[in-house]
Amino acid sequence: GRERMLEAFEKVNSNFSRLFTHLFGGGEAHLKLTESEDPLEAGLEIYARPPGKRLQVMSLLSGGEQALTAMSLIFAVFLTNPSPICVLDEVDAPLDDANVERFCDLMEEMTRTTDTRFLIITHHALTMARMSRLFGVTMQERGVSTLVSVDLERAERFLEAS
Amino acid sequence: GRERMLEAFEKVNSNFSRLFTHLFGGGEAHLKLTESEDPLEAGLEIYARPPGKRLQVMSLLSGGEQALTAMSLIFAVFLTNPSPICVLDEVDAPLDDANVERFCDLMEEMTRTTDTRFLIITHHALTMARMSRLFGVTMQERGVSTLVSVDLERAERFLEAS
Amino acid sequence: MKFNRLRLSGFKSFVDPTDLIIEPGLTGVVGPNGCGKSNLLEALRWVMGENSFKNMRGTGMEDVIFAGTAGRPARNHAEVTLIIDNADRSAPAAYNDCETIEVSRKIEREQGSTYRINGREVRARDVQLLFADASTGAHSPALVRQGQIAQLISSKPINRRRILEEAA
Amino acid sequence: MKFNRLRLSGFKSFVDPTDLIIEPGLTGVVGPNGCGKSNLLEALRWVMGENSFKNMRGTGMEDVIFAGTAGRPARNHAEVTLIIDNADRSAPAAYNDCETIEVSRKIEREQGSTYRINGREVRARDVQLLFADASTGAHSPALVRQGQIAQLISSKPINRRRILEEAA
Ligand SMILES: Nc1ncnc2c1ncn2[C@@H]1O[C@H](COP(=O)(O)OP(=O)(O)OP(=O)(O)O)[C@@H](O)[C@H]1O
Ligand SMILES: Nc1ncnc2c1ncn2[C@@H]1O[C@H](COP(=O)(O)OP(=O)(O)OP(=O)(O)O)[C@@H](O)[C@H]1O
Ligand SMILES: [Mg+2]
């Protein structure tokens, strides 16, 4: 148990630093096992420094910065031990347009390096435009959900019509 | 204390139902004081039914529906006892475009019926377009925030450039 | 193991049988507020063995059964089936000779849930193990619920460790 | 009482003196992630008497003092001033003969915070009362923090009651 945990930690940590710097276009981040000698009991501390800023506690980072940092961590775990499916429910909601594009860049990189299938729930037109395919969920009959496959143009009309 | 609380409750409840139906374009919602005979000790229960759906527990409502219901409640309190200032930090993040427009309609109505001054922090282009004026916060020098007054066109470029 | 399709019937707002095709790459899911997008993710977590009704945003597990609308009566049961392509023969031994694996979960009012793998009734534990071996499951960090992404950062260090265990 | 202007200096990422003009109607605040928008709301809540560093997203109240960047040294103090127009003479008696009311809060490392109203040092309590009488304050339901709007719905009934008390 302990060997595997330490080995996994090293891999996740190096993936995390790389993905963070990639997503933020600079800066630096790393993980630390804390609180106890036994890695099986320890907690996970996150240290992140966006480009040009001082190292701070995570809680001082902004909403968007926290979301991007959390994504770097989730995908770092992914790359260490890929999962057959990933579903992200409006993780792009706190991001500005520039970071939405970076998020999509990362998603595209993940599809090139893993076999994971991704379902991305979003309201952002920029994210929709970068998907390989789109499903629309509608409630033409109130309270009853149905699923339709849509093309991007129709999806954008979706956004307006609702 | 008790009289005032009951009186405030009646006013907030009637404002809340009206605002909910206005924001959702239908449906029905009301408040209930629960848990104890003494209104000073009671909790506040929220019942909401979006148009065409059955009455359900609040937790089953979607992210966007919860945000709109919460806004109806906040503004119901407002109308009962207007505050000189209101700041909303990305409350439009979970909303789809149609609901962003309804949210802005409500904000405009609030400026007509109260003297409250509103600061609305947003990433949504639709919300920006409905503001009376815009301030941009930038970090031209990394880690150092400055405030500039922007016009809408510049703000949209803001969104792209970041 | 590749996830191919998710079939819902009577599950939350998906009262009519609905198929979500899951293909390689990036599939976007869009639609207005309250139309049922997050319910899809919940259907996936539920069929993989989610046993806490709180994590399904309800007050009891029966809240996943279609509760009716102004125009339709409530249902008495709900069912979700996950169809998995096992052509690469990477499933655990017990199921590895099958080309496809169908995992389904059904709930009836007052009767609780039953799980089936390729038609045979199994325990919740068997389903949870099947997915744990494939580095996924109802609590996988790769299934990020709405509003949850920032929680990962703000939760206590000991809770964050769970995400590391997933990687081990 | 009408809020006219908020002046920050050395507060979080606003190291240089910055004025936010508050006018009637709807003022939008925009900008990229991490540029300091939420810090503005925190400055307003702080000058109105916020006494919990957790509600300022820090590990201690001194986290509101500019901590320095790659190119600038950290500061030793932070100050926020709120300029209020009292032309309608609606302030509490003690301050009602003034045309404008300036409430300011200053913090120095190792020394804690001091509050002033129109230049005179006062207690935190005095500032909190001034705003409570005007139906506002650091914990006003009208100041909705990022990510907090849905919390209002999901919190326990007894916590929701606080919002009613505001109305009473
Ligand atoms: N058992 C049930 N029967 C019928 N409808 C249900 C049931 N459980 C939940 N719902 C409905 O599902 C809707 C919520 O769906 P969901 O949370 O998936 O929306 P969403 O598309 O994610 O919206 P958003 O974009 O706002 O997050 C609610 O309006 C609720 O009425
Ligand atoms: N004491 C401090 N000194 C210097 N910078 C600070 C201090 N406290 C916080 N910050 C910085 O402020 C930034 C966060 O600002 P804020 O939360 O206001 O961003 P935001 O504009 O709201 O972003 P978002 O759109 O992502 O919510 C962080 O990057 C953090 O480094
Ligand atoms: Mg949702």
Ligand SMILES: [Mg+2]
């Ligand atoms: Mg913010």
